[in-house]
Amino acid sequence: MKLKRSLSMDSQKKETLSGRGSGLESEYHSTPDTVCDVNTLSVLIRKKNVRVVDVRKEEEYAKEHIPGAVSLPLARILEKESPTHCIELLQDIGVNEDLPVVTYDDTFGALAARVAWTFQYIGHQHSSILEVTFSQWKNMGFRTEKKSNSYKWQPHPLKINQSIYADLAYVEKVSSNKVLVDSRERLNFLSEHIPEAVNLPYTMLRADGRVLSKGDDIRRFLQNRGIHENSELVTYCGSVGTLSGLVYYGLKLAGLKNVRLYARSFKEWKALGKPKTEFKDANYWDLSAE
Amino acid sequence: MKTRKDANIQKHIPKPRRNPRWGKEEETNIFAERVKLFRTGKLSEDDFRRFRLQHGAYGSRLQMDYSMVRIKVPGGEILPVQLEKLASLSEAFSIGSAHVSTRQNIQLHWVQLEDVSEVMRGLVEVGLTSREACGNTIRNVMCSPLAGVCPDEQFDSTPYSKAIARFFLRNPMCQNLPRKFKINFACCEKHGLVRIADIGLVPMTKDGSQGFRIYLGGGLGAASFIGYLLEEFTSEEKLLPTCMAVVRLFDRNGNRENMARNRMRYLVNEMGWEKFQKMVLKERSIVMMTTAQSTESMFNLSAEEEDQYLPKENRYGTKLRMFSERNSSNTNAYDRWVHSNVIAQKQAGYYTVFVTLGAGDVTANQLRVLAGTIRELSMEGAARNTPQQNFAIRFVNGNDLPEFFNRLASVGLSNPGALTITSAVGCSGTTSCNLAITNSHRLAKEIQYKFLELGLDTDDMLFDSTIKISGCPNSCGQHEIATIGFFGGASRIGSVMAPTYTMLFGGSSGERGELGRVVMRVPAKRVIDTVLNIIEIYRKERGEGETLRQWIDQVLRGEAIGSIRDVEDIKRALAAVVQLPPVDQQPESYQDYGSDVRFTAKTAKGECAA
Numbered sequence: 001m002k003l004k005r006s007l008s009m010d011s012q013k014k015e016t017l018s019g020r021g022s023g024l025e026s027e028y029h030s031t032p033d034t035v036c037d038v039n040t041l042s043v044l045i046r047k048k049n050v051r052v053v054d055v056r057k058e059e060e061y062a063k064e065h066i067p068g069a070v071s072l073p074l075a076r077i078l079e080k081e082s083p084t085h086c087i088e089l090l091q092d093i094g095v096n097e098d099l100p101v102v103t104y105d106d107t108f109g110a111l112a113a114r115v116a117w118t119f120q121y122i123g124h125q126h127s128s129i130l131e132v133t134f135s136q137w138k139n140m141g142f143r144t145e146k147k148s149n150s151y152k153w154q155p156h157p158l159k160i161n162q163s164i165y166a167d168l169a170y171v172e173k174v175s176s177n178k179v180l181v182d183s184r185e186r187l188n189f190l191s192e193h194i195p196e197a198v199n200l201p202y203t204m205l206r207a208d209g210r211v212l213s214k215g216d217d218i219r220r221f222l223q224n225r226g227i228h229e230n231s232e233l234v235t236y237c238g239s240v241g242t243l244s245g246l247v248y249y250g251l252k253l254a255g256l257k258n259v260r261l262y263a264r265s266f267k268e269w270k271a272l273g274k275p276k277t278e279f280k281d282a283n284y285w286d287l288s289a290e
Numbered sequence: 291m292k293t294r295k296d297a298n299i300q301k302h303i304p305k306p307r308r309n310p311r312w313g314k315e316e317e318t319n320i321f322a323e324r325v326k327l328f329r330t331g332k333l334s335e336d337d338f339r340r341f342r343l344q345h346g347a348y349g350s351r352l353q354m355d356y357s358m359v360r361i362k363v364p365g366g367e368i369l370p371v372q373l374e375k376l377a378s379l380s381e382a383f384s385i386g387s388a389h390v391s392t393r394q395n396i397q398l399h400w401v402q403l404e405d406v407s408e409v410m411r412g413l414v415e416v417g418l419t420s421r422e423a424c425g426n427t428i429r430n431v432m433c434s435p436l437a438g439v440c441p442d443e444q445f446d447s448t449p450y451s452k453a454i455a456r457f458f459l460r461n462p463m464c465q466n467l468p469r470k471f472k473i474n475f476a477c478c479e480k481h482g483l484v485r486i487a488d489i490g491l492v493p494m495t496k497d498g499s500q501g502f503r504i505y506l507g508g509g510l511g512a513a514s515f516i517g518y519l520l521e522e523f524t525s526e527e528k529l530l531p532t533c534m535a536v537v538r539l540f541d542r543n544g545n546r547e548n549m550a551r552n553r554m555r556y557l558v559n560e561m562g563w564e565k566f567q568k569m570v571l572k573e574r575s576i577v578m579m580t581t582a583q584s585t586e587s588m589f590n591l592s593a594e595e596e597d598q599y600l601p602k603e604n605r606y607g608t609k610l611r612m613f614s615e616r617n618s619s620n621t622n623a624y625d626r627w628v629h630s631n632v633i634a635q636k637q638a639g640y641y642t643v644f645v646t647l648g649a650g651d652v653t654a655n656q657l658r659v660l661a662g663t664i665r666e667l668s669m670e671g672a673a674r675n676t677p678q679q680n681f682a683i684r685f686v687n688g689n690d691l692p693e694f695f696n697r698l699a700s701v702g703l704s705n706p707g708a709l710t711i712t713s714a715v716g717c718s719g720t721t722s723c724n725l726a727i728t729n730s731h732r733l734a735k736e737i738q739y740k741f742l743e744l745g746l747d748t749d750d751m752l753f754d755s756t757i758k759i760s761g762c763p764n765s766c767g768q769h770e771i772a773t774i775g776f777f778g779g780a781s782r783i784g785s786v787m788a789p790t791y792t793m794l795f796g797g798s799s800g801e802r803g804e805l806g807r808v809v810m811r812v813p814a815k816r817v818i819d820t821v822l823n824i825i826e827i828y829r830k831e832r833g834e835g836e837t838l839r840q841w842i843d844q845v846l847r848g849e850a851i852g853s854i855r856d857v858e859d860i861k862r863a864l865a866a867v868v869q870l871p872p873v874d875q876q877p878e879s880y881q882d883y884g885s886d887v888r889f890t891a892k893t894a895k896g897e898c899a900a
Binding site (some may be wrong): 173185186190204220226278285 | 325326329350351352354378381382383384385386387389399400402404405408425651670718719720721722729731735827874882883884885887892
């Protein structure tokens with residue numbers, strides 16, 4: 001509670017703060033468990049009241065990163081995806097239960113989203129993604145640094161949050177209120193997808209210059225599809241839950257309460273030979289100009 | 291330090307164009323509401339289809355949950371900010387690439403029906419619309435991409451095309467015509483599709499005043515007709531009344547029963563031209579006597595002209611080595627590109643660059659780079675999309691051409707051959723169309739790829755020939771006005787169905803345009819070899835200085851001078867190349883391009899006539 005208050009206060013200061021970096025008026029209302037806007041992050045960094053996590057490759061971190069950030073590449077989370085392994089990683093970068101975490105990448109937010117979701121899954125509620133990529137942060141004129149950062153070990157309890165997680169059994173369970181959301185691009189979806197899934201490509205939730213559109217826009221996209229706030233959504237993508245991680249945060253930003261990530265995604269579904277819906281009557285791939 | 295030359299170029303930087311406001315915000319919300327009503331069963335399928343088509347969303351191949359959104363580009367003029375918006379929309383709601391059509395539309399394919407309103411919302415922001423791009427309405431009004439720069443034109447017809455487009459858009463008089471209606475403006479007698487439109491117009495001046503030669507009742511389709519000249523000269527004042535009269539006559543007398551025969555060309559054909567001509571002239575006098583001033587004022591030519599700022603000549607421009615120079619496939623890439631993609635304008639020192647696409651496909655990233663290039667290197671700050679499915683970017687300084695080329699090359703857009711036989715036209719075919727039998731789209735790309743590899747763009751004797759391909763007899767690929775045209779079908783070869791094309795010879799566009807004549811059927815996988823064979827025969831047989839196109843015309847007339855004299859001779863000469871080996875020896879020859887499964891001719895009802 002205390003944290004939320006301090007964050008929203010910072011958000012109110014936004015107007016006076018903006019213009020420092022780029023003159024960007026943030027259109028987000030920063031919330032501690034979805035998306036963090038650049039100005040809020042700047043304030044938090046100055047107050048040393050945040051752990052900024054760079055999920056890019058270590059070499060990229062070594063070249064340049066956001067001030068105070070620690071390096072934790074997505075690959076390290078994925079190499080042993082057990083909750084105990086992940087909670088140790090979180091403790092090792094000095095995060096206790098109260099310290100907000102903000103992740104960023106340079107891959108349109110998808111890797112950052114997957115890491116932020118993992119932290120939430122193991123019990124760190126206040127973990128959000130930065131509203132821009134590292135390149136955009138730099139282009140906006142915000143500061144970067146080269147020195148490598150490390151922080152003192154902090155205790156953090158492991159509290160698995162099952163309410164944001166979906167495994168195969170969950171995906172297969174029949175429920176009238178459940179909507180499977182395929183986050184891949186349109187042509188991949190048309191080729192094959194989990195039966196009954198709806199397509200909400202991650203590219204649809206992007207905005208010019210930001211990793212996610214405004215919540216209002218995303219809400220409208222969902223309303224157009226007949227999906228409402230009380231629907232239960234399960235996002236998936238092609239392999240390890242990165243694109244669908246981003247869509248997970250897009251849906252949270254739009255105010256949906258009940259969203260889960262099927263982290264093993266379509267890769268597992270296909271490997272197990274589960275049924276698929278395929279569409280073969282058109283040569284639509286030939287339209288792509290690549 | 292600034293040189294005089296720099297200062298001069300600075301002066302010519304165009305002011306950003308106004309938002310042309312073709313779109314309307316409220317239509318976006320109405321569309322979203324109607325989709326919801328349709329999905330919840332509160333709106334019948336027929337009513338919804340009519341509404342959807344009126345707003346430019348066409349059903350996708352055997353998947354009615356997806357739409358092709360056809361975006362009109364009136365007069366073919368498109369702005370950088372619009373190209374950037376199309377890039378974003380294609381990534382967000384389509385397949386990450388857009389498709390330039392043969393009627394100067396830009397199409398986004400495989401858009402989920404629920405997202406069409408969002409595409410429309412984006413279009414409105416940059417002043418574009420898909421309104422009346424489909425359905426029984428006046429479709430996109432075309433204009434020659436060279437209008438305003440063509441050395442042979444009498445005056446720039448662009449503002450006229452846009453004023454006509456604006457007059458009829460959302461106009462109650464053309465919301466429910468018997469069938470679609472097409473208006474095309476040319477720049478001169480050579481360039482433009484005036485003989486294959488319901489109304490085709492060629493600008494001309496007579497005794498110092500501006501006007502048009504107007505052709506009526508042409509059109510391509512399962513049965514095609516060449517338009518008739520209404521009168522020797524139609525003055526500018528009579529432009530609007532003539533168009534209104536023709537639309538009114540069609541609305542009143544057109545066939546509303548038989549969907550297969552209800553384009554205006556059938557009416558003209560059944561009635562006879564003389565009778566139709568008299569009716570038009572009579573109707574025009576009625577229109578001129580009865581049209582309210584408030585209606586007339588909706589035709590606002592000066593508003594469109596104001597926006598049509600064109601730079602004058604460029605005194606500091608450079609001269610280029612042009613077509614007379616010898617080229618071969620060994621020529622360096624830049625020279626080869628200049629040779630077949632760049633032409634001089636009537637404004638000395640300025641050039642028009644044609645950007646080669648593959649059958650009209652362009653990715654989001656390419657659109658963005660193109661937009662930036664136009665903004666910085668075109669002195670009119672706009673582009674035209676062409677009926678050859680390319681982009682034309684005009685008012686480029688000769689000095690800037692190398693830079694232009696490099697920017698295109700950075701995103702794979704620097705292919706040569708835009709103005710040559712290598713740039714084959716192909717409709718969308720089985721990639722997305724309900725009516726298609728074959729994958730004409732992919733075939734056009736395969737031809738382009740192969741022909742560029744062979745360097746056919748460097749052979750000036752092939753320069754004035756064209757290849758155009760439709761995936762069915764309905765002519766969206768305009769195969770009947772190609773030097774060598776193809777339309778798709780299915781044939782039983784032995785015991786197996788195979789995709790085939792009917793080949794036509796000798797079609798042409800422009801004011802003296804003629805329709806091609808059917809020669810023979812060719813299996814899809816034999817089309818490339820057949821065309822190469824024709825070129826080989828031509829090279830052996832041609833007369834002195836005779837181009838491929840001229841030779842084909844001679845063959846059609848039975849007047850060729852070599853061992854191949856007429857169409858029967860050439861059919862005999864091609865008999866071997868169109869043969870397929872037995873299916874068990876070469877099963878892939880019986881499959882269509884872009885497919886590795888057995889061919890079946892699967893189609894669904896078209897929506898053109900809904």
